[in-house]
Amino acid sequence: MSHANAALTPRARLRLAKLIVEGRWPATTVARMFMVSPVTARRWAARYRTEGAAGMADRSSRPHRMPAKTPPALVKRIVRARWRRRLGPVQIGGELGLPASTVHAVLVRCRINRLSHIDRITGEPIRRYEHATPGAMIHVDVTKFGNIPDGGGWRFVGKQQGDRNRAATPDKPRSATRDPLMGRAFVHTVIDDHSRVAYAEIHADERAVTAIGVLQRAVAWFADRGVSVQRVLSDNGSAYKSHAWADACSALGITPKKTRPYRPQTNGKIERFHRTLGEGWAYARFYGSETERRQGLPGWIHFYNHHRTHSAIGAPPISRLNNLPGHHS
Known part of the structure; x- marks a missing residue:
């Protein structure tokens, strides 16, 4: 054009x-x-x-020669200072005797002008990926939320009233100091890599048998929407490293994949979804009991999939499942 x-x-x-x-x-x-x-x-x-x-036809207006272009050796020094020490244009320019505007132009050209584009641990540019079709890869994980006592938790009613609500909640085991143990809700989550469509269930544990049941129901849920799951990516939790998990994946015709140890960024899509889940559902408003909060999960998942615009794709996740009415490609 x-x-x-x-x-x-x-x-x-x-x-x-x-x-x-x-x-x-x-x-x-x-x-x-x-x-x-x-x-x-x-x-x-x-x-x-x-x-x-x-x-x-149109031609590039780029000049054939650029005598004033920053030399490659100097560009390497600027990039090295940015990667290894995360310095800004002013600091790098002061060290190398360059104007900050020149350093900034080099960083923009190399696409590392924002520190959010650089991995904090390795200092390397973040490599993002997305599978081309729904079902090519799903991510699975478990996140935990403390159960809410009857009357509300401390986040909304304060520490003192929260402690009283915990003590008054019936049928709860107690610790050695007689404090009531509210327990935790284990939310098993599944998210499609391409569309970001999510599926979630709440359980009392994160054992292999529970994780396998969630996977089987999630695969069936996606199949009802015309999505055939091919691979599943998980962390190295005991449930996902078990032989039972591998056998279940084989029976479903799914290839199991594992993230690198101590690298949650590899499973970053579902880690980010957990943050959204906490902000949008778990801690979004006052709940009078744990039952009330759990009853609100299906409605929030529907809102997330069908109505909430996803920042990475610019539309609700369900819009990427082209088999649905009104979403044909």
């Missing part, structure tokens, strides 16, 4: 050039017709004479 300020499109250039070269119209008259200068009209006519219609 022509750039935003171009007076002529490739098709208009061809018409202009043909009028001058083949029609033998005066360049000044043709230039007036196309509202360009005579110099521009003659230039396109000359290019048409030498190159034909192919010469009317």
Whole structure:
């Protein structure tokens, strides 16, 4: 496509050039017709004479030589300071004797001008990926939330009232100091890598048999929506390292994958979903009991999948499942 300020499109250039070269119209008259200068009209006519219609295409305006361009060796020093020490343009420019604007231009060109683009541990640029089709990869994990006592938890009612609510909640085991043990809710989550469509269930543990049941029901849930799961990515938790998990994946025709040890970034999509889950559902409002909160999970999952615009894809996740009515590609 022509750039935003171009007076002529490739098709208009061809018409202009043909009028001058083949029609033998005066360049000044043709230039007036196309509202360009005579110099521009003659230039396109000359290019048409030498190159034909192919010469009317857009060309890069980048110069052939750039004598003032920052030398490659200096670019490497700027990038090294940014990666290894996470310095800003002013600090790097002070060390290397360069204007901060020059350093910033180099960082932008190398796409490391924002520290959020660089891995905090390795200092390397973050490599993002996304599978091309729904079901090509699903992510699974478990996140935990403390159960809410009857009357509300301390986040909304304060520490003292929260402790009283815990003590008054019936049928709860107690610790050695007689404090009530509220326990935790284990939320087993599944998210599709391509669409970010999510599936979640709450259970009392994270054992292999529980995780396998969640996987089987999630695969069936995705199948009802026309998605065939091919691979599953998990961390190295005991449930996912078990032989039972491998056997269950084999029975479902799914290839199990594991993240690198101590590298939660590999499973970053579901880790980020857990944060959204906490902010949007678990701690979003006051719940009078754990039962009330659990009853709100299906509704929030529906809102997340069907109505909430996902920042990474710019639309609700369900919009990427093309088999659904109204979402054909």
